[in-house]
Amino acid sequence: MPPRIGSSSSLPKKLLNCLDTTLPSSVPSSVPLRRPVTAALTASQQCLFSTSAPREATKPQRLFREWLKTSGKKFQHHDGNGPLYIGRLTDEGEENRTMPFPSNPAYVSEPVLSDAARETIWECVMVNKMPLKAVSAQFSVDIRRIAAVLRMKEIEKRMEAANMQMAIPYANTVEKMLPRVNLTKNERPFEPINDIHVHSYTMQQLFVPVSESREFTRSDAAKAFGGHILPPDSKMRIPELITLEKDIAKGVEPRVAERKFIAATAKHEAEFARRLKIESIKEEQNKIRVNSSRNVEFRFEKVNVDDVGRDGRARSGVGWRYGVPFNDRRRGAVKIPTSVE
Amino acid sequence: MRQRRLLRFHSLKRGRVRQTWNKHNLFNLLNYRNQLNTGRTLFQQKWAAKSVTRAYHGEHISEGKWERMFSRRLLSAVDMAPAYMARHDGSEQAAGRGSGKILSEDQERFVPRNGRGRDAKKMTPYMQMTFAPQERRLDVAIHRAMFASSARQARQFVIHGAVTVNGKKMKYPGYMLNPGDLFQVNPDRVMTATGLPKPPTLAARQKALKVKAQERAEQAAAAAEAAADExxxxxxxxxxxxxxxxxxxxxxxxxxxxxxxxxxxxxxxxxxxxxxxxxxxxxxxxxxxxxxxxxxxxxxxxxxxxxxxxxxxxxxxxxxxxxxxxxxxxxxxxxAEEAAAAAAAAETESYPDPVTEEEQDILRRLIEEEKTNPWDPSKPYMTPWRPRPFMAPFAFIPRYLEVNHKICAAVYLRHPVARPGKTEVPTPFNYATSQLAFNWYLRRS
Missing domain, CATH: 1.20.58 (Methane Monooxygenase Hydroxylase; Chain G, domain 1)
Known part of the structure; x- marks a missing residue:
């Protein structure tokens, strides 16, 4: 243990003398004035309990603070004039302002549908009763996106009618930050509507010997890749568009061809609705509804007891079976649902 | 403690790019330089690529979970133009000596050989789709839809029960969205995450006021009780x-x-x-x-x-x-009562000076703004709502989502795909780095 400084020791006194700002010249030079002590002097004005000097900023910290004051300042507050990304200089020397990630030119911030555009789509379908496929073709918006827009617009309108809370200032701000389209006539097509998924079977190189005189078409190519591969023509989301283009190529007047296209899509939609209705009626016929006295409706469905399979664990089986334990509590069993209806 | 951890997470020295809207992260993203691979063994290159990409993609997901999620099948799509398909059956691509006739530039412009538009000749960046399976996760999708300022915050929203999927509460951040799933977040949470925070002094003052009011009410109640007893x-x-x-x-x-x-x-x-x-x-x-x-x-x-x-x-x-x-x-x-009273007072009052049309417009706009974005101290964020700083450089919506910000809902339309020259997975890394990371995860299978 190092010797302690007793009360009679002169050292503290000397230290106290040192701390005195009006230092007399007669102080013995045995107590050197070292840096920490002087640092404590300045720091003691702000922080009475600490005698150590504040840590200096590291180089990255300094650079960061400098950046905040100079070129980083423009990112702090958005002025409401369109998107503001980091961007990058392209090979031609122009600044690409659609890239949020300077190292990745393959990802660009693509425009979204503005609120006005979504309202237009909703009106076309719900007010003007246009078929979904026709709306999709008219605005060049994916049919799944059209369905999503309609679904959320309906929720929005319901919430508005019920006077529920909505994030309107947030939505207005975000819309100003994003590139957006209004679906007017002069804009470029919004997105590909007839794109097809690339099947992994078609990603390999094949050598198929065919005679020179043979016309080797798309459907022949599909067959060559595998028996179950469909040709692109039957994978199209809106095959009616091909008919429309064929008519135009044959010399039919565009307006007439378009009318034919709309009629064809409307017919397809009606057929789909009819099939859905038939299905729901069939399902209803399989059910027996019984109203009880307690405002409760019981629905009985016919099930097959053999659906559970030999081990009683088949997915389509109904009910709990005696002697067959659940394994949903077993260690490592995943409880996260795979779908929500 | 929290501050310390956040500083380490966005360390300027390590310079990791993260999935957040933090200003330190923006600085790190700006200063990110592509990995230099000279003088490194292939293993070292892959290791470095894996660690830098995983720091951004699902840093909160454990490695084992991600390895199980990883898929070597990378999805892509090609656009087929109906105008081309109506006029050709594909046999022209095998014409001549077997790989199609050489067209002049004018002809090619008129009828593109494969009918796929101008990006057709670009390479499809498959390797940038390495982390596509993560985009299916509910928490990542919430962050991508701009409802949360980071993937971790999105995860917290899910765990705290502020998120529904197809109208039902979903408490698992690892839920894999299916095409067509609609998810919705509580608007208050979204406004808190994306808005300016309340200054701590103001919040403390309001809390103190609340306590005081409560005390006063209690006193009054006690006094009333005493009076009633008397x-x-x-x-x-x-x-x-x-x-x-x-x-x-x-x-x-x-x-x-x-x-x-x-x-x-x-x-x-x-x-x-x-x-x-x-x-x-x-x-x-x-x-x-x-x-x-x-x-x-x-x-x-x-x-x-x-x-x-x-x-x-x-x-x-x-x-x-x-x-x-x-x-x-x-x-x-x-x-509402106060506003009604003020409106009544304004009606009865006569204006001493005529207000110019411009001023009227400004007034109207301000009144409208006050209606939609009112001052409300009961909210957990600063009111009137203002966006948080450094938000705009991170504002983008990938194409596989359709978002309605008003109701804080989004639909997961389909799985992200690569197209010629484009990827739908937002990733800050270049092709080579993603490729190395992809190769790292290939070792499992």
Missing amino acids: TPASPSPKPSSPPKAKEPAEPISPEEAKKQEIAELRKIQDKTKWLISSSKGQLSAKHKIAIRSLQKQVKKAMSAAGTQKGDKSVDTVESLSTLLVTLQLTPVERK
């Missing part, structure tokens, strides 16, 4: 309370008094019911609890009045009705 026989109803209890001017029979009392209580009960139904979604939890307890008290009082006879019950009616009045005054309602 004069149980002769209650003095306040004239200000709306459901006025009638002063017994002449002695009435106890039966009649009981009837009157029950009628009064029923009125109060009806009013509480109306209060709950009319202000759905506006009441705070505390408020709701108070109203419910009031309802219970009324019920009790009614049953008591029905069985026993006594004069004490008159003042129970009184106290319950005053309690109801205080409960009715939510901050929203008070504000």
Whole structure:
């Protein structure tokens, strides 16, 4: 243990003398004035309990603070004039302002549908009763996106009618930050509507010997890749568009061809609705509804007891079976649902 | 403690790019330089690529979980133009010596050889799709839809029960969205995540005010109780309370008094019911609890009045009705009343100077803004709502989502795909780095 400084020791006194700002010249030079002590002097004005000097900023910290004051300042507050990304200089020397990630030119911030555009789509379908496929073709918006827009617009309108809370200032701000389209006539097509998924079977190189005189078409190519591969023509989301283009190529007047296209899509939609209705009626016929006295409706469905399979664990089986334990509590069993209806 | 961890997470020295909207992260993203692979073994290159990409993609997902999620099948799509497909059956691509005839530039412009537009010749960046399976996760999708400022915050929203999928509460951040799934986040959470935070002093002041008001209310209640105890026989109803209890001017029979009392209580009960139904979604939890307890008290009082006879019950009616009045005054309602009064005052007042049209426009806009973005101290974020700083450089919506920001809902349309020259997975890394990371994860299978 190092010797302690007793009360009679002169050292503290000397230290106290040192701390005195009006230092007399007669102080013995045995107590050197070292840096920490002087640092404590300045720091003691702000922080009475600490005698150590504040840590200096590291180089990255300094650079960061400098950046905040100079070129980083423009990112702090958005002025409401369109998107503001980091961007990058392209090979031609122009600044690409659609890239949020300077190292990745393959990802660009693509425009979204503005609120006005979504309202237009909703009106076309719900007010003007246009078929979904026709709306999709008219605005060049994916049919799944059209369905999503309609679904959320309906929720929005319901919430508005019920006077529920909505994030309107947030939505207005975000819309100003994003590139957006209004679906007017002069804009470029919004997105590909007839794109097809690339099947992994078609990603390999094949050598198929065919005679020179043979016309080797798309459907022949599909067959060559595998028996179950469909040709692109039957994978199209809106095959009616091909008919429309064929008519135009044959010399039919565009307006007439378009009318034919709309009629064809409307017919397809009606057929789909009819099939859905038939299905729901069939399902209803399989059910027996019984109203009880307690405002409760019981629905009985016919099930097959053999659906559970030999081990009683088949997915389509109904009910709990005696002697067959659940394994949903077993260690490592995943409880996260795979779908929500 | 929290601050320390955040600083380490966004360390300027290590310079990791993360999935957040933090300003330090923006600085790191700006200064990110592609990995240099010279003088490194292939293993070192892959290791470095894996660690730098995983710091961004699902840093909160454990490595084992991600390895199970990883898929070597990378999805892509090609655009087929109907105009091309109507005019060609594909045999022209095998014409000539087997790989199609050489077209002049003009011809090619008129009929593109494969009908796929101008990006057709670009390479499809498959390797940038390495982390595509993660985009299916609910928490990542919430962050991508701009409902949360980081993937971790999105995860917290899910765990805290603020997110629904197809209208049902989903508490698993690892839920893999299926095409067509609609997810919705509580607007208050979104506004808190994306808005300016309340300054701590203001929040503290409001909390102190709340405590003081509560104390005062308690004191008043105690005083009222004491007064009621002192004069149980002769209650003095306040004239200000709306459901006025009638002063017994002449002695009435106890039966009649009981009837009157029950009628009064029923009125109060009806009013509480109306209060709950009319202000759905506006009441705070505390408020709701108070109203419910009031309802219970009324019920009790009614049953008591029905069985026993006594004069004490008159003042129970009184106290319950005053309690109801205080409960009715939510901050929203008070504000609405004030606004109505102000509007009435403005109508009666005559303008001394004519207001120019410009000024009128500004005024109208301000009034409109006040309507949609009001000052409301009960909110957990700063009101009127303003976006948080450094938000714009991170504002983008990938194409596989369709978002409605007004209702804070989004639909997962389909799985992300690569197209010629484009990827739908937002990743800050270059092709080579992603490729190395992809190759790292290939080792498992």
